Amino acid sequence: MSTQTVELGASRSGEPPRSLEAPSLRIGERIIKALLWSAATLSVLVTTGIVVSLLIPSIAFFQQVPLWEFLTGTVWAPAFANPSYGVLPIVVGTLTVVFFATLVAVPVGLSSAIYLSEYASPRVRRIVKPILEVLEGLPTVAIGLFAFAVLTPLIRQLTPFLPWTGPFSIGVAGITVGLLIIPLVSSVSDDAMRSVPADLRQGAYAMGATKYEVALKVIVPAAISGIIAAFVLGISRAIGETMVVLLVAGAGSPVLSFDPTKGTQTMTAYIGSTATGDIAQGTITYDSIFAVGVLLFLMTLAMNILAIRLVKKYREVYD
């Protein structure tokens, strides 16, 4: 404590002014800060570690298979005696899943979010919202089994005019993944719409807007950045989904085809079905898994960058 300044701060009673220095070293504060910093750093390190561990075998892979051949080849047959490493068939498989999943999850998820946020009574919300959040965490293998046992036969019966062959279908896999991500899309969009200030809602109602007009012309545009984020989260999950695709679209050798009634592999299904115990490290098949992994990583990264762009472009700013 310094008491050298009697003249400087003339305190009320003529006593020296009270110290303005910290009364202790605040050790606890420092420890907490260090712990939080470590946690943040750890997550960055882990992500970096994942990227590096994906890249090293990939580099080995691309020393044997030219990048161009990998990206443009139309035959994916890594396990054959005369192997071929054209990634397009499994990329198309993944894109087919994403296409059908989006077709299902975006309209249904957004509609249910609009219902929950703007139409549902507080009572209905209290019941439905937690159910949605539980559905988000359902094991995907269970949903895959349900789709294989129930959904696939059902869709086949409803569409006898389609050229169904074999037990597997990439289209049904996409629809199933779509069902799987509806709760996610719905719940995140609902949160975004609920966080739009009540003022805006009132303003629109006061101008003689109907519920539907308020929702569609005021709330959705104001919440668009959150809604796009919900779509991206959903689509990223569709890209990464493995179990459902393995069970519903099969793990047979992939053919470059846009036919949704056929079974085929996706990128994740390839990784999931190939990365088994009997694969030898250092082989080209082993390395190919990581090359596909890197491509998956880049696809989701591109997805997220696109989303950030979209959000910036369409966001309606309110303070």
Added chain:
Amino acid sequence: MSETAQSPPVIPIARAVQDRVNPVETDSANTFDLQNVRVYYGDMLAVKDVSMGIHHNQITAFIGPSGCGKSTLLRSLNRMNDLIPGARVEGDVLYHGIDVYGPKVDPVQVRNVIGMVFQKPNPFPKSIYDNVAFGPRLQGRKKNLDDIVEEALRGAALWDEVKDRLKDNAYGMSGGQQQRLCIARCIAVQPDVILMDEPCSALDPVSTGRIEDLMVELKKTYTIVIVTHNMQQAARVADMTAFFTVSANDETGSRTGMLVEYASTSKIFSDPVDTRTENYVSGRFG
């Protein structure tokens, strides 16, 4: 309805009057007649037994301490209380003799006829133009939209300030401009009545003055009801003033608002009948 010179625009809600077997006798100079209006939130009585007439093409001010139910009553005039779960209105709220809560009345149409401006400016996060065009677009009036927007902005004394930046986001405007935009947005819907819920409480004195001037201008065309905490504001702009107060129920802890006195503004401020009014307007209570 025996309106002559100042008959309101012909609107679907007015047709309902023909359906009434016995139209309630009302003063034809009144836009609203309230008869024993009570507003509940759930079981709680928020406003009790208000009876008053709100005159055509005048500014009527609701004043009183916080919790006296003046905003609640205002919101019951255009059925904004419908949006609050559990809110309920009893008694008659008559708009030119038509029960605003009648079975054939559509709340959305009510709000087309009776517009509202809120305490905090709440423009949509869209361009200035799109804010004003919002109502006309909903109503399907898409022809000459530019003219409609200009007319509304002129009506709100905002046109000269924004005519060169109609495409800019409304949130780039000052608070006072935002509030005038909200008034323009309200006018563009072509209402008959404008309800204003403390429209200047978030604004500085200069902006407040401009809005007050605007209100006086607007009453030539519209009937205006304003809720205000600012007694000078009521004294400056209102033709009629209603003073409300609140009484607490000691047993339940609930607070109920009630109308104490309703008269011309000059009478309320210079010669009130009730001592509670006198104490409030002279600043001894509040």
